[in-house]
Amino acid sequence: MGTVHLEITTHSPEQTQEVGSSLGKLARIGDSIFLIGNLGAGKTCFTQGFAWGTGFDGYASSPSFVLVKEYDGRLKVYHIDFYRLDNIEEISELGIDDMMEEGVCVIEWADKAFDSLPQEHLLISFEHLAENERCLRFEPNGNRYQYITDKMREKWNSQ
Amino acid sequence: MKILGIETSCDETAVAVVEDGTSILSNVIASQVEIHSRYGGIVPEIASRQHLLASIPILEKALQDANIQLEDIDAIAVTNGPGLAGSLVVGVNLAKSLALASDLPLISVNHLEGHIYANWLDERNTPEFPLLCLIVSGGHTDLVLMTDHGKYEQLGRTRDDAAGEAFDKVARLLGLGYPGGPVIEKATIGIENPRRLPRAWLKGTDDFSFSGLKTATLHMARDLEIIADEPSPAIHKIAAEVAAGFQESVVDVLVTKTCEAAQKCNVRQILLAGGVAANTQLRETMTKRTPVPISIPSPILCTDNAAMIASCGYFRFVAGETSRWDLDVNANLQLV
Numbered sequence: 346m347g348t349v350h351l352e353i354t355t356h357s358p359e360q361t362q363e364v365g366s367s368l369g370k371l372a373r374i375g376d377s378i379f380l381i382g383n384l385g386a387g388k389t390c391f392t393q394g395f396a397w398g399t400g401f402d403g404y405a406s407s408p409s410f411v412l413v414k415e416y417d418g419r420l421k422v423y424h425i426d427f428y429r430l431d432n433i434e435e436i437s438e439l440g441i442d443d444m445m446e447e448g449v450c451v452i453e454w455a456d457k458a459f460d461s462l463p464q465e466h467l468l469i470s471f472e473h474l475a476e477n478e479r480c481l482r483f484e485p486n487g488n489r490y491q492y493i494t495d496k497m498r499e500k501w502n503s504q
Numbered sequence: 505m506k507i508l509g510i511e512t513s514c515d516e517t518a519v520a521v522v523e524d525g526t527s528i529l530s531n532v533i534a535s536q537v538e539i540h541s542r543y544g545g546i547v548p549e550i551a552s553r554q555h556l557l558a559s560i561p562i563l564e565k566a567l568q569d570a571n572i573q574l575e576d577i578d579a580i581a582v583t584n585g586p587g588l589a590g591s592l593v594v595g596v597n598l599a600k601s602l603a604l605a606s607d608l609p610l611i612s613v614n615h616l617e618g619h620i621y622a623n624w625l626d627e628r629n630t631p632e633f634p635l636l637c638l639i640v641s642g643g644h645t646d647l648v649l650m651t652d653h654g655k656y657e658q659l660g661r662t663r664d665d666a667a668g669e670a671f672d673k674v675a676r677l678l679g680l681g682y683p684g685g686p687v688i689e690k691a692t693i694g695i696e697n698p699r700r701l702p703r704a705w706l707k708g709t710d711d712f713s714f715s716g717l718k719t720a721t722l723h724m725a726r727d728l729e730i731i732a733d734e735p736s737p738a739i740h741k742i743a744a745e746v747a748a749g750f751q752e753s754v755v756d757v758l759v760t761k762t763c764e765a766a767q768k769c770n771v772r773q774i775l776l777a778g779g780v781a782a783n784t785q786l787r788e789t790m791t792k793r794t795p796v797p798i799s800i801p802s803p804i805l806c807t808d809n810a811a812m813i814a815s816c817g818y819f820r821f822v823a824g825e826t827s828r829w830d831l832d833v834n835a836n837l838q839l840v
Binding site for chain 1: 547548588661662663664665666669672673677711715716718719722723835836
């Protein structure tokens with residue numbers, strides 16, 4: 346795993362969405378964004394903003410039940426959730442490789458299957474600090490994700 | 505007119521025969537819930553395999569229960585989405601093979617639309633338009649205005665977790681088991697002091713949000729030191745009080761917003777649909793507070809079944825809508 350290169354503290358769900366949105370604006374096909382953190386730490390909230398950043402105008406809702414949701418903006422976003430999955434075989438059945446070729450994959454609870462996911466990715470861990478306060482830690486793995494993280498730092502570290 | 509309905513969108517393999525969209529001749533369901541409860545949720549690949557194993561025996565039983573042969577059927581209706589792609593494809597392929605072999609019309613049905621049509625299966629009570637339907641299930645929480653058969657307008661939906669999904673997650677974190685709806689309902693029987701949890705109203709919209717409630721429940725469980733893995737009787741009682749507070753919050757929001765929307769839209773009736781509509785507290789509270797007549801399917805018709813698919817298929821068929829042989833599944837099929 347990479348090291349933490351950027352830490353952003355948000356103070357409301359709307360702000361978490363804003364961070365997501367600015368990452369969504371930078372996204373391109375083939376990107377892998379992994380989100381980890383406890384229930385209620387803000388992963389789905391962040392993904393809502395992310396989808397808006399890609400030009401999608403609906404609400405990204407939790408895919409825990411259906412496992413994968415798809416949003417069409419200027420590119421396809423696959424919103425994937427490993428919450429209920431417990432072994433690698435189940436995860437390989439989802440066909441994530443195909444999705445990665447066709448769009449950008451945002452995977453909640455990716456830590457359940459790091460071994461079967463691409464080594465190059467952006468890992469964002471969510472920590473619940475207080476009722477409305479969340480800490481988002483960015484760990485880029487690979488040059489593409491280092492670039493994205495640098496762009497995010499330019500935008501968010503000054504705030 | 506007899507319609508054979510087939511439903512395999514999630515974890516129930518179901519086949520039914522319904523006459524004229526309202527009269528159930530047979531309604532056979534093979535549930536996989538026990539198989540999946542080991543995993544705390546539905547496992548897609550296992551679900552798909554179970555559908556394959558169960559579909560033919562269930563079909564035979566549905567025909568037998570209705571006391572008819574395949575030749576007596578007028579058309580075949582099948583769920584083609586939304587749901588798990590690998591599960592949907594089993595039902596759609598079965599329907600296509602039967603329709604092709606017996607030269608019968610094929611009708612695709614949206615699973616959510618099917619849930620709404622469960623309300624037409626009560627012959628004593630035909631829903632009247634315009635009506636408002638609250639669809640609450642594991643994957644959906646939708647408020648839909650229906651002005652005629654097949655005419656829908658989506659008023660609101662969940663912005664994060666579906667109500668049924670929130671039930672599953674909360675049951676899991678409180679150590680109550682799976683599936684969330686039934687286990688929470690069971691655990692909260694006789695609980696007199698529900699722990700108060702917040703409600704997300706999203707005023708000015710018909711949308712819902714249950715993510716904040718889920719988080720608040722998690723934090724309450726943590727503060728009360730409810731450890732899901734080793735519940736002592738005392739802890740179990742506290743967990744049940746939290747669960748009761750959670751259920752009360754979900755029901756309050758669902759009922760209040762549905763009643764408000766019904767008044768705003770001046771509808772003649774409210775319908776409940778979907779698996780969460782089997783929840784006793786939701787049924788009772790809705791019945792108590794509704795401003796207009798309410799229709800709620802019997803609990804067995806709230807959960808996934810094929811009779812509702814056959815009913816919806818009938819109304820589509822008489823409206824002249826049939827599907828082509830290249831009918832495909834759509835895991836993300838939308839109602840509107």
